[in-house]
Amino acid sequence: MSDPMAEIRASFFIECEELLESLQDGLQMMDDGDTDSETINVVFRAVHSIKGGAGAFGLDDLVRFAHRFETAMDEVRTGRFVPDAEAIRLFFACADILGDLVRAARDEETVSEDITGPALEKIDVLVGLEEEEEEELDFTPATLSFDLDIGGDLGGLPNLPDLPDLSTFPTASETEDEITEFSPVGGAKGFQVIFKPEDSLYASGNEPLYLFRALRDLGDISVVCKCSALPDLDHLNPDTGYLSWVVTVHTEEAELSVREVFEFVDGLCLLEISPLSGRAPAALPDLPPAISAPATPPKPEQAAPTPLVPSPPIIPDIEMPNAPAAPVVKSAPIASVSDDAEDEFSLSSPNATSGSTKTTGTPTQPRATVRVDLERIDRLVNLVGELVINQAMLSQSVAEAGLPPNSPVSTGLEEFLQLTRDIQESVMMIRAQPIKSLFQRMGRIVRESSASVGKEVRLHTDGENTEVDKTVIERLADPLTHMIRNAVDHGLESPETRLAAGKPREGHVTLTAQHRSGRIVIEVADDGAGINRERVKEKAIEKGLIPADAQLSESDIDNLLFLPGFSTASAISNLSGRGVGMDVVRSSIQSLGGRINITSQEGKGTTFSISLPLTLAVLDGMVVRVADETLVVPLNAILETLTLTDGDLKALGPETHVVQIRGGFVPLLDLGAELGYRSPLDSYVGGIVLLIGQEDGNRAALAVDAIEDQRQVVIKGLEGSYGRVPGIAAATILGDGQIALILDPMDLVSQASGRTKIRQPQHSLVG
C-alpha cells in the first residue's frame, strides 16, 4: 500500500494550486476596487489555508512567508489597514512568491531569501506591524462523560445523541428572514418532496430507492430519512413501513416531472411536493451579524481589535458544556412530518433570530470532481483512437463486402460511428481545462515586465473559463509569455508618450479566449501605438528580408514581424530581446496545429490572434497519393487545390518551377521528390497541386499524384520512436490498416526553401 502521508502531501500541492488561483482572483477583484469583506476573506483564507497545510508537512520556509503575508491580510480584513494600489501590487508580488514557495516545496527546492526577504520587509513596512507575541490563552477543555455501556445492545453506542431530523430545522416559510447565509445552494430551484410510503407500497413490490434514483436524474438531490417513527425492536412490526423521507431536488424541471416519478406509487404513499422557492429547506438560522466578519470595517483609528461578540452573551440558555444531554431513542411515532418540524425546532435565543445579515457572496457549491492521473486519461484517449481506427477499418470492410446501404450491418455501423465520435469528444473533454491558470500566469508576466520597463500596465482577461486541452495550455505558456512581454515592451508606449498622445498613462493589455467555429481563438491586444509600418519596412529592407522596391500591403508589412531574425526594437530591451522572435512564437503555435494573425491600427494598438484546434488527438486531413505512397496533409494548411495547365507553370531552372496563380508566383514543390520517393518529373502539366498557405502569406504549391479522400485521422506521434523527422508531423492508421504519414507542410516548405534557395518573400508577399 502506498504511503497515505505521501498521498496527502501530493494532494496538498494540488489543493495549493487551487488556493493560489482563488488568491489571484481575489486580489484581482480587490485591484478592481472590490472592498467586499468576503473578497478580502477569500484572499486571507487562501493564504491561511496554505500556511495551515504547510505547517502540517513541516514546510518551514513556506509557513514563515505565508504567516507574515497572512498577518498582513488579517490587518486588511479587520480594517486596520486599508490597502492602496501600491499595497495591492505588493500583495500580488507576495502571491507570486507564495506560488514559487509552494512549487519549490513540492519539488524539494528552495527559494532564495533574496526574493522572499525584501517582499516581507515591504509588507511589514507597509502594514506597520511587528511580530505579535503569542498570547497565553486560558482554556479548560470541557470533558464529555460517556456512560459506556458495553453490554451488547445494538452497536453499543454510548449516549448517542438523539437522531436529529433534518425537518426539525426550520423550513423556508417559517423563518423567512434568517435563512440564506448557510443555504448550501444559493437561489436554489427545485422542490422539496415529503414522501411517506404506506404499507401497501412495499406490499406491491415498490422500492423507494428506485424512486430516489429517478429523482436524481432530474438534478442534484439530498435525501433525509426520518426514522424517528421506528419503534424499538419489541414493538416493531416487520410488515409496517415506519420510514419517511424528505428529498430536496435541485432541478430546473417542472413539478410535473417530479410528480411523474411517483406516478406508479400514486395512492400508495403520502406525497407532498412543494417548490423550494429559492431556498434550501435544510438551511439553518443565521448567527447575529456580530459573529460573521464585520460588514463595515472599523475605522483605522480604532486600533484595538474589534470585539467579535457583543455582550451580553448571545446564547444564554445553552446547558453546555459539562452536561451533555443523555437522550434515549424516542419510540413515539410522529404524527406528520410538518407538525414535527414546528414542534421541535426552537431557537435558543431570541437574539439569534433577530439580526439577519445580508448575504454577501454566498459560496457557490463546488461541483463534485474527481482527480485522475493524467496518464490514465491519455491511455483512454489512445484507446479511443484505436477504436476510431478500428471502426474505420470495419466500415471499409463492410463497404467492400458490397452490402446494401440499408442493411442492418450498415445502419448499425452508422450508429457505431456516431457513438465513437461522441466517446471521442467526451474523452477529449476530460482532458480540457479552463485556460484560467494560464491567464493568471500572464498576470504575473505583465506585473513583472511592466515594472522592469517602467510602464504602467493593466491586464484584462476575458473568457477565462474557456476549456482547452491540457497539453495545449502547457505548450501555449511560452509563446503567450513572449507575446505579452512583447505587448508591454514594444506595443505600449511609455506613460509620457501616452499622455502626450492624449491617452491615459496606464496602458492596457487584453487577453481573451473564446470558442469560435470549432476552434479556440486567443487574442492578445494592446492599446499602444500600433505597428510603425515605415520602420518595419525599413528594417526588413535593411536586413535584406525584402527588396528595397517591394510593394507591400499593410498586412504584408505586419506579417514581416514573423520572419526569422526580425526585431523592431532599435535597442534590444531586457525583456523581449531574448533571442526569441515572433518567428519562434509562430512556429510553436503551428506545431499545435494553430495559426497566428496580426492586426494593427496606428495609434490604437495591435492585436495578435491565435486560432487553435480543439484537440491534438485527431485532425481533419486530406488523404493524397504520391508515388504509390499514401500521405495525409492537414486540411487547415491547404488553401486550395488546383490542376495545373501549361500556362500556369514557369521554369526558373532545371529543377525549379513556379506556379502562376492569379498574377502571383508560388514555388512548386514535388512532394514525391521532396520525400525521396522518386526523382523529379519532367513535366507537371495536368498534375494536381495543393496550395499551402501560412499566416504570413508565404505560400507553396505541393505537387501530388492524386487526392483520395478527406477525413478525420487519429494522430499517432512518431517522436517517441524516430525523434523529429523534418517535414513529417506524425503518422496515422487508415481504414484499410495502412500506415500513412501526416505531413507538416510548412516545415517541408521551409526545409525545401533552405535547400533550393527559393526566394520566397518577393513572390509570395505580392501574391
Add this chain to the structure above:
Amino acid sequence: MALRDQLRVIVVDDMSTSRGLIANALDSFGIRNVASAADGPSALQKLAVAPVHLVISDYNMPGMDGLQLLHALRSNSATRGVGFLLITGRADREIIDMGKRLGMNNFLKKPFDPAGLRAAMEAIVGKL
C-alpha cells in the same frame, strides 16, 4: 470494547488536505467511524442522518465558520450534546472566548501532530 471502537467522529474542513491529515491520524488511533464534510451546512446534513459523538472542525471556512457551526449544533436540541473540538490556525483570544461562550469543548492550534490531536480529543472524550 475500547472507546475508540465506538466513538463516532466527523471531520469538518474546507481543505481536503486537512481532512485527509486528520482522518489519517484518527485512523492511526484506531478510530474507524469517521465521517467528513467540506463545510458546515453539509456537516449538519450528515449529522442529521448519522449522529456523532465528536465534531472536529476547522475554524476558518467559507460561508459558515467553525464557530457558526458550533452555534448551529448547540442551537438544535438533537445535536446540542455533541463534543466539539475546534482546530484553528490563529488562536486569537476573541475566537477562543467566543468558542468558550458557545460551548466549545476544546481547541487545537495548527500546526499540530497526531499526538497533539489525540491529547486534545482525549481531553474531551477521555482515554481513547
